[in-house]
Amino acid sequence: AEVYQKLNKPDKATECLGRLPRMQPIDRTNWRILYCDSEEMDGENRSARNAIDGNPDTFWNNRYKKSGTPHPHEIIIDMGKTYTISGFAYLPTMYCSGRIKDYEFYVSSDGTFGDPFLQAAFPGDFVEKIVQFKDRVTCRFIKIRTLSDTDGWSFANIAELNVFGE
Numbered sequence: 542a543e544v545y546q547k548l549n550k551p552d553k554a555t556e557c558l559g560r561l562p563r564m565q566p567i568d569r570t571n572w573r574i575l576y577c578d579s580e581e582m583d584g585e586n587r588s589a590r591n592a593i594d595g596n597p598d599t600f601w602n603n604r605y606k607k608s609g610t611p612h613p614h615e616i617i618i619d620m621g622k623t624y625t626i627s628g629f630a631y632l633p634t635m636y637c638s639g640r641i642k643d644y645e646f647y648v649s650s651d652g653t654f655g656d657p658f659l660q661a662a663f664p665g666d667f668v669e670k671i672v673q674f675k676d677r678v679t680c681r682f683i684k685i686r687t688l689s690d691t692d693g694w695s696f697a698n699i700a701e702l703n704v705f706g707e
Contacts, residue, residue, distance in 0.1 A: 564627055564673065564705035569593050571621030575652070575682070578614050579604035589616050592699035600634040600700040614697040615686040623650065623681045626706035628673040631685075631699060635667045639696030643688035646672075648680035657686070665691030669701075677706070 577589035580601060587602035603614045626648070633640040642665060645657035658678060663670050683704060687697040 564671075565707065566630070566703045567620060567624055567626070567706055569595065569620075569703070573619045573621070574616060575619050576615070576617040577601070578616075579610045581605055587698075592616060592702045593618065595701070597632055597634075597700045600636070600698050602634075602637065602639055602698045603696060605639075605696055609695060611695040612690070612697070613686050613688050615684055616699070616702075617652075617654075617682060617684045618702075619652070619682055620704065621681075623679060624704070624706045625677050625679045626674070626683075626704050627677045628671065628705045629683075630669055630671045630701070630703040630705070631663065632669040632701040633667055634698045634700040637696070637698060638690065638692045638694055639698035640665055640667070640691045641685075641687045641689075641697055641699070642691045645684075645686040645688065647684035647686065648678050649682040649684075650680055652682045654682075654684055663691075673705075 572593050574589045580589050581587035581604050587600065589601045591599040592601040604610055641663055643662045646659040647654040648658045690696050
């Protein structure tokens with residue numbers, strides 16, 4: 542898989558976007574969160590639903606107050622119908638720790654997951670990461686499983702998760 546990063550510098554935007562693959566994000570209107578190992582709801586709304594709500598200012602964060610949970614953390618999403626996908630984008634939040642480092646990405650047609658489709662690591666910055674798969678894959682369900690975060694804690698967050706395909 543190839544990982545691309547959008548740059549936050551306006552003078553570099555054209556250069557960077559020119560190198561990005563031409564991939565269309567899948568409409569998330571009918572997406573549903575089927576499972577999340579934990580979410581922080583103690584005085585905050587860090588629901589897993591925030592990872593797919595289209596608002597980068599809201600985000601999912603695993604539970605970390607009172608009885609925090611260690612890695613791995615995972616979210617399972619039903620995309621509502623079957624797609625042929627070519628990659629995904631992960632946007633970490635800028636508001637707290639928990640940027641995903643090591644992760645596994647799973648795909649499934651029936652909601653049953655076997656081995657990871659992809660296992661990799663993200664760089665530890667705040668910019669959006671775009672992952673282009675070597676081969677396209679057909680699926681309806683996806684799972685992202687975090688194995689570590691860039692700060693060495695037990696946190697994970699996702700401001701936005703998009704999938705590219707048709």
